[in-house]
Amino acid sequence: MTKPRHAGVKLVLLALVCYFLLPVWWLVVASLKNAQGLFGGGSALWFDGFHLFGNLSDLFSYNNGEYLRWLGNSVLYAGAGGIGCTVISVLAGYGFAMYRFTGRGFFFAAVLGSVMVPLTALVIPTFVMMSNAGLTDTIWAVILPSLLSPFAVYLMRVYAGGSIPEELIDAARIDGAGELRIFWQVALPLMRPGVITVLLLSVVATWNNYFLPLTMLSSSKLYPLTVGIGLWGQLAASNNGGGQSLWNLIIVGSLVSVVPLVVAFLTLQRYWQGGLTVGSLK
Amino acid sequence: MSATTAKREPTVRRATTSKINRRHQIGWLFVLPFLIVFLAFLVAPLLYAGYLSLFTKGLATGTTFAGFDNYTRAFSDPSFRKGLWLVLRFSLVVIPLQLGVALVAALLLDEITGRLASFSRLMIFLPYAVPAVIGALMWGFLYSPSFGPVEQIASLFNVQAPFLLSSGNIFYGLLNIVTWQWSGYYMIIIFAALKSIDSSIYEAARIDGANAFQIALRIKTPLIYSALVLILIFSLIGTLQFFVEPQIVAPIANGSVTPDFTPNIYAFNLAFRYAQFNYASAISFSLGFVVFLAVAVFTFATRKRGGLFS
Numbered sequence: 001m002t003k004p005r006h007a008g009v010k011l012v013l014l015a016l017v018c019y020f021l022l023p024v025w026w027l028v029v030a031s032l033k034n035a036q037g038l039f040g041g042g043s044a045l046w047f048d049g050f051h052l053f054g055n056l057s058d059l060f061s062y063n064n065g066e067y068l069r070w071l072g073n074s075v076l077y078a079g080a081g082g083i084g085c086t087v088i089s090v091l092a093g094y095g096f097a098m099y100r101f102t103g104r105g106f107f108f109a110a111v112l113g114s115v116m117v118p119l120t121a122l123v124i125p126t127f128v129m130m131s132n133a134g135l136t137d138t139i140w141a142v143i144l145p146s147l148l149s150p151f152a153v154y155l156m157r158v159y160a161g162g163s164i165p166e167e168l169i170d171a172a173r174i175d176g177a178g179e180l181r182i183f184w185q186v187a188l189p190l191m192r193p194g195v196i197t198v199l200l201l202s203v204v205a206t207w208n209n210y211f212l213p214l215t216m217l218s219s220s221k222l223y224p225l226t227v228g229i230g231l232w233g234q235l236a237a238s239n240n241g242g243g244q245s246l247w248n249l250i251i252v253g254s255l256v257s258v259v260p261l262v263v264a265f266l267t268l269q270r271y272w273q274g275g276l277t278v279g280s281l282k
Numbered sequence: 283m284s285a286t287t288a289k290r291e292p293t294v295r296r297a298t299t300s301k302i303n304r305r306h307q308i309g310w311l312f313v314l315p316f317l318i319v320f321l322a323f324l325v326a327p328l329l330y331a332g333y334l335s336l337f338t339k340g341l342a343t344g345t346t347f348a349g350f351d352n353y354t355r356a357f358s359d360p361s362f363r364k365g366l367w368l369v370l371r372f373s374l375v376v377i378p379l380q381l382g383v384a385l386v387a388a389l390l391l392d393e394i395t396g397r398l399a400s401f402s403r404l405m406i407f408l409p410y411a412v413p414a415v416i417g418a419l420m421w422g423f424l425y426s427p428s429f430g431p432v433e434q435i436a437s438l439f440n441v442q443a444p445f446l447l448s449s450g451n452i453f454y455g456l457l458n459i460v461t462w463q464w465s466g467y468y469m470i471i472i473f474a475a476l477k478s479i480d481s482s483i484y485e486a487a488r489i490d491g492a493n494a495f496q497i498a499l500r501i502k503t504p505l506i507y508s509a510l511v512l513i514l515i516f517s518l519i520g521t522l523q524f525f526v527e528p529q530i531v532a533p534i535a536n537g538s539v540t541p542d543f544t545p546n547i548y549a550f551n552l553a554f555r556y557a558q559f560n561y562a563s564a565i566s567f568s569l570g571f572v573v574f575l576a577v578a579v580f581t582f583a584t585r586k587r588g589g590l591f592s
Contacts (some may be wrong), residue, residue, distance in 0.1 A: 009393050016387055017405045018351035020466060023420040024408060026431065030423070044424075044431035099309025107289060107313065114324055116515075116577045118523045120482055121546075121566040124553050125331035148323045162420060208413040210526050211546075226415040230530055237533035251423070251560065254416045261411040269404065273474070279565050 024258075031055060031255045035248050055252040062249055069221060070228035071256070074207055076139065077224050079144030082203030089149055089202070090195055093156020094187060098169065108157070114150045127215050141216035142224070146206045152198045159194030160187070196271040203259055225257040335564035345560075350562035361542035362565055365539065366572065369544050372453070373521040379461050380517055381510065383466035389498045391469075392476045403473065407466040414463060418530035421459045426534070447535040450526075459527050464520070468513045475509035476502060511584050515577055522573045525550070545569040 029047055030038060034055070037048035059067050095101075096108055101281060126145055130136045135144075164187050172182045188195070210226040215225060220231065236246040265272070338348040356362050391403050409417060413519040424430045425446040436443030446455030479502065487497050503510075531538035541555070542548040545565060553562035 006394055009390050010398060013387070013390050013394075013398070014476065016383075016390075017402050020406045020409055020462065021460070023417070023424060024412070026424060027420055039428065044434055088315045089320060092313045095309040095312025096346070097304045099312070101307050101309035101313075104309065107317070111320070114320070116519065116574055117324065117328065117572050118519060118566075118573045121295050121325045121331070121523070121570040121573075122324065124549060124559065124562050124566050125334065127331055127553070128334065128559055129327060144319075145323045147319045150320075150324070172306075173550035179305070183312075204411060208415075210413070210415050210529075211550075215550070226413050229419070230415050233530065234533045236420045254419060258412050258416060262408065266404070273470070 019084075027251065027255050027258070031252045033248075035245055038251075039053050052252070055109075055248055058245075059249050059252050059256065066220065066251055067225075067249075067256075068230065069258045070223050070225045073139075073222060074224040074257070075131060075260075077142050077146065077209075077213070078207040080139075080143045080197065080209070083205035084143070084147045085149050085152060085202040085206070086195065086199040088147055089152035089156050089198055090188075090191065092153045093158075094160045094183060094191070096153070096157040097160035098164070098166075098187070111150045111153055115154065123211055123215050130216065136216055137222065142209075142213050142222075144207065145212060146202075149202055152202055155198055155201075156191070156194060159197075160191055163190050163194065193271050196268055200264065200268060200272050203264070207261060225253070228252055229257065249267065300320055311543070331563040331567055334560050335567050337560050339558075339560055348560075352561055353568060356564050356568045361548055362545060362568070365542050365545040365548050366569075368453075369522050369524050371456070372524065373518055376460050376521055377514060377517045379457070380465045380468060381513060382463040383461060384472055384513070385503070385510070387465070387469045388472035388476055389502060391473055392502070393494065393498075403470075406515065407470050408467075409463050410467040410470075411446070412463070414526040415530050417463045418459055418527040421462070422531045422534050425455060447531055447538055449538040452531075452535060452538040455531070456527055459531075460521070463527075464517070470519070471513060472506060472509055475506040479505050515580060516586075518576055518580065519573055522576065 026045060029045060032052045032055075033048050033052055034051040037051070096104065122145075127136060127141075130141045135141050168186060168190075169182055175213050177185070207224075208226060209224075209232065213222075213224050213227050213233045214230070217227065220228065223231065230252070232246055232250050236250060335352050336348060336350070337345050337350065339345045366426045387402075387406050390401055412420075425432055427443070427445055432446070433443045443450050446452070446458070483501060483505075484497055487501055492500070522544050524544040526537045527551075528543050529547060532543075539547070541551045546569065549562045549565040549569070552565060553559045
């Protein structure tokens with residue numbers, strides 16, 4: 001009775017996996033090919049020679065190694081923006097969940113309402129403001145706006161409320177611990193899965209962001225990978241024939257840019273999946 | 283519990299009420315960094331965009347106050363209306379599609395355990411870790427008639443594959459890219475919600491004679507309604523702001539992606555190609571207004587079943 005049903009379940013799941021894996025599979029296969037293999041009319045979904053290392057060295061040496069610089073920029077933006085956003089959101093979520101300070105209701109309602117504000121609609125006025133402050137085309141124009149994530153605050157509030165027993169906090173108070181010390185030594189360890197979830201989500205959001213750096217930055221030295229690869233895509237498309245070798249670089253460059261996040265999700269999956277299960281939805 | 287503590291308690295509480303109140307004000311310290319970021323990068327840009335949108339800047343006239351002229355212009359601007367119509371139509375198709383794929387995947391994954399289950403879960407989630415720029419580029423390659431597999435597979439059956447980025451097909455081409463990119467993320471949220479259901483409910487249903495399909499449809503799905511509403515709202519907000527995918531495929535789509543393809547692309551081009559920041563702000567604000575309206579209507583329609591704002 002159960003066996004054939006599960007066979008059907010597995011079959012549908014495998015079909016779904018094939019669909020979601022298709023572009024990634026293509027990316028891996030295409031990254032191993034050279035330009036002839038890519039454009040030579042062979043099967044797009046099967047291997048043709050092994051040129052990965054050649055492609056990689058081309059990638060990192062092209063145009064004085066601008067790819068490596070973009071990679072470094074992405075690490076900087078995602079690190080500073082993502083970690084900063086996590087610290088700010090965790091503190092705020094904890095504050096909202098554990099203290100009944102004056103004005104809390106109003107402020108939190110404003111935060112919830114702002115989840116609805118289309119963040120891309122903020123990019124143009126933010127650009128004009130940054131430009132007036134002389135901050136456009138600097139790393140701060142990308143990092144500072146990335147610190148804002150109303151949704152992360154919402155997640156952390158829900159998570160803190162669900163995972164920290166108030167009795168434990170009261171017990172620590174009776175033992176004479178200060179509020180900051182309680183946060184650091186009692187609450188933070190309890191919130192760890194939630195913190196890792198928010199950290200991953202905000203690092204991914206900053207790493208993948210395209211609209212914000214695209215508008216804020218004009219010198220290609222400061223580009224993150226997303227904007228850099230987008231630029232290569234435009235260059236390659238605009239000179240169809242001569243752009244062939246650039247397509248190779250775009251493909252292998254895309255592969256390299258995806259690897260760090262996939263590794264992060266895989267190694268931390270125990271935490272972030274737990275974080276979503278316990279905290280995010282009640 | 284004992285008589286003495288019960289008698290002493292009221293006085294103790296009265297003595298500490300003001301102290302507790304004072305202690306709760308420490309909460310402000312915890313939310314202060316966020317408050318600063320919130321004011322600087324959300325409230326201030328919003329107010330500033332609102333302010334900018336009330337002015338016009340002409341070469342000869344300089345900056346003059348225009349009142350709501352920019353808004354009446356925006357809502358009668360064929361470019362804005364066309365883009366808005368596109369994202370609304372797109373939302374109507376892509377949201378049910380994403381939600382359907384995510385729900386089916388999550389319900390299936392909830393049925394089985396073991397290696398295949400955890401492998402499938404990660405693989406379906408994988409596109410979320412791929413930057414939208416890369417996702418759009420990869421699909422652009424896959425659609426490509428010169429070296430994509432879509433063409434090759436079609437030629438096996440002797441048919442002409444449709445070029446999914448031509449102006450007639452780009453709607454479907456983008457539909458596929460967006461569904462691929464986001465369904466896995468929504469699947470994880472639904473899956474997490476399913477895991478938090480007490481499984482004794484299934485036991486009871488099974489004793490009453492329900493089969494797996496009925497349990498999935500009649501018990502699991504209603505119980506995760508608030509997660510579904512949350513996803514719908516996110517998906518709605520995201521789709522109405524559609525920008526990255528059409529922008530990235532534009533160079534290889536041979537003109538299918540016009541400079542006014544979506545309201546966000548239109549605002550971007552107005553601001554950064556034509557330096558019309560005032561009108562661009564009005565377009566952004568009008569789009570924000572439409573998003574807000576759509577979410578408000580949606581929240582009102584689903585208010586009884588919970589969700590983000592309950």
